Amino acid sequence: MYLDNVIEEFKxxxxxxxxxxxxxxxxxxxFAEQLLQFLLDDCERYPDEDIRLxxxxxxxxxxxxxxxxxxxxxxxxxxxxxxxxxxxxxxVFFLKLYVDRLRSSISIYLRWANASWLQAFSKPVAxxxxxxxEPFAVSDREGNGTVQLRRRKSSLFHSIWELIVFSESATxxxxxxxxxxxxxxxxxxxxxxxxxxxxxxxxxxxxxxGHPPGKQLEQxxxxxxxxxxxxxxxxTFLRGKPALNVLLYGDRGTGKSSTVHALVNRFWQxxxxxxxxxxxxxxxxxxxxxxxxxxxYSFIILLDDLSFDEGESEYxxxxxxxxxxxxSAPGNVVIYxxxxxxxxxxxxxSDKNDVHGDDIRRYDTIQEKMSLSDRFGLILSFYSPSQxxxxxxxxxxxxxxxxxxxxxxxxxxxxxxxxxxxRSPRVAEQFVSWELSQR
Numbered sequence: 001m002y003l004d005n006v007i008e009e010f011k012x013x014x015x016x017x018x019x020x021x022x023x024x025x026x027x028x029x030x031f032a033e034q035l036l037q038f039l040l041d042d043c044e045r046y047p048d049e050d051i052r053l054x055x056x057x058x059x060x061x062x063x064x065x066x067x068x069x070x071x072x073x074x075x076x077x078x079x080x081x082x083x084x085x086x087x088x089x090x091x092v093f094f095l096k097l098y099v100d101r102l103r104s105s106i107s108i109y110l111r112w113a114n115a116s117w118l119q120a121f122s123k124p125v126a127x128x129x130x131x132x133x134e135p136f137a138v139s140d141r142e143g144n145g146t147v148q149l150r151r152r153k154s155s156l157f158h159s160i161w162e163l164i165v166f167s168e169s170a171t172x173x174x175x176x177x178x179x180x181x182x183x184x185x186x187x188x189x190x191x192x193x194x195x196x197x198x199x200x201x202x203x204x205x206x207x208x209x210g211h212p213p214g215k216q217l218e219q220x221x222x223x224x225x226x227x228x229x230x231x232x233x234x235x236t237f238l239r240g241k242p243a244l245n246v247l248l249y250g251d252r253g254t255g256k257s258s259t260v261h262a263l264v265n266r267f268w269q270x271x272x273x274x275x276x277x278x279x280x281x282x283x284x285x286x287x288x289x290x291x292x293x294x295x296x297y298s299f300i301i302l303l304d305d306l307s308f309d310e311g312e313s314e315y316x317x318x319x320x321x322x323x324x325x326x327x328s329a330p331g332n333v334v335i336y337x338x339x340x341x342x343x344x345x346x347x348x349x350s351d352k353n354d355v356h357g358d359d360i361r362r363y364d365t366i367q368e369k370m371s372l373s374d375r376f377g378l379i380l381s382f383y384s385p386s387q388x389x390x391x392x393x394x395x396x397x398x399x400x401x402x403x404x405x406x407x408x409x410x411x412x413x414x415x416x417x418x419x420x421x422x423r424s425p426r427v428a429e430q431f432v433s434w435e436l437s438q439r
Contacts, residue, residue: 017116035059058121068160070109072160074102076191080191081095085296110174144214145198149196191296197212203278204287213258217266219400220255220258230246235267245336246378247337251340252340272299293332301333322376385423386423413428
């Protein structure tokens with residue numbers, strides 16, 4: 001709607017200009033107000049987007065911004081089909097219709113960009129700082145897929161913008177070039193939220209994560225064989241072959257969740273995406289499956305710190321998702337869960353020893369409580385490191401940060417783990433961070 005208001009006002013001004021009526025001046029004034037309101041709305045709607053005006057801000061450049069937004073909006077049906085690797089005959093038929101309609105719209109927008117009366121809108125305008133479009137504030141870490149995807153979107157945006165700015169009139173060449181840019185973008189990045197974000201959360205709806213963990217698999221030290229099994233399973237999944245749902249369990253601070261996030265940082269260019277499901281929304285997981293089933297991506301559904309206490313029933317939904325029944329995960333989804341428990345449902349001594357208890361089928365109760373973890377085809381154990389392994393992690397992290405490793409550093413590392421949460425990769429990272437802060 002925020003685009004349509006500006007478009008409708010432009011049409012009124014354009015019609016007044018063509019008929020040379022006296023209504024053009026008040027219409028121009030209202031159109032100018034609509035453009036400034038659009039810019040404010042656009043900044044609020046896309047607060048992190050890397051869109052910058054290379055020329056002094058003018059009402060005409062804001063109008064060009066409107067047209068780029070409109071072209072990308074109207075290309076959505078075609079983008080969804082372009083993004084698919086396999087297309088049905090029906091989709092090929094509709095794609096031709098969508099592209100023809102898109103070409104017609106682009107031709108109109110190129111003519112609108114060059115309306116003669118827009119010359120009066122080419123002068124720089126003074127606007128308050130709230131209208132300034134700034135680059136998005138994400139650290140430029142190598143391998144940060146979200147940063148690179150959003151830069152790719154920005155590149156598409158500016159390429160279309162340049163074609164609008166430098167096309168003196170609607171031409172078949174300009175139309176074709178814009179269509180090719182859009183198609184290339186869809187084939188490379190996909191479409192929708194996951195064309196710009198590698199990670200999201202599910203809380204009844206998809207919520208993109210703008211600043212996902214940036215750690216790379218190469219930065220981990222230790223647990224090499226365990227991580228290799230997870231990498232191989234993920235690669236199998238990305239090749240479209242049957243892969244296993246995985247349970248990563250073990251002591252806290254051993255890098256279970258970080259490892260899963262690092263998988264996406266390595267394989268995002270193969271269209272791997274991650275969705276973390278909040279505990280409160282486990283029962284809505286079938287709804288999540290319905291949302292992602294037809295998207296042109298492969299998804300890791302991450303259930304972090306998974307466990308259930310006595311009386312909680314959400315685990316039954318998860319069992320159904322893992323079982324392969326009517327509510328099971330679609331083919332483009334694999335479930336990775338992390339937990340500090342090997343058996344995910346809380347057990348008590350009475351389950352085994354209370355012969356005189358109320359539960360007549362005590363054996364069945366025990367089996368029920370063990371059955372959820374058995375649904376995971378691959379179970380990986382992350383135990384706390386020995387002292388030697390802990391020091392190896394400290395040495396490796398110190399080397400990554402160009403810290404000199406000597407006996408004094410080793411002694412401080414041992415003292416640090418005694419004073420904190422014990423030996424773990426997390427404690428080793430905290431120690432190295434503390435050392436760096438003292439330099």
